[in-house]
Amino acid sequence: MFHFRRVVPANLRDRLKRREFVRMLGACSTRTARLRADELYRLTEKLFERARANPMLAKSATSHRNSTTIFWRGSTPAALPARI
Structure with a gap:
């Protein structure tokens, strides 16, 4: 079983x-886990960039389902949105 874990930068923790x-990546091969982890890394990077660029967006995004609940522990990779 593989997991993805990414620490939120200290300057964004209050906003996010x-x-x-x-996030669990599911029971899969190492190659599939790496692909899923790479996708999650890119999604979190976009979220961090948006939070830095627009502080108000970050505050409203924390209440929006796409930015918070897609990363809750135990969710499945199939539920990944196309974008954050």
Whole structure:
């Protein structure tokens, strides 16, 4: 079983109201896990960029389902949105 874990940068923790993103990648091969982890890394990077560029967006995004609940512990990779 593989997991994705990414720490939220200290300067964004208050805005995003979390210290890290953790997600199960499912029972899969190492290659598939790496691909899924890469996708999650890119999604979190986009979220961090948006939060830095627009502080108000980050505050409203924390209440929006796409930016918070897709990264809750135990969710499945198949539920990944096309974008954040």
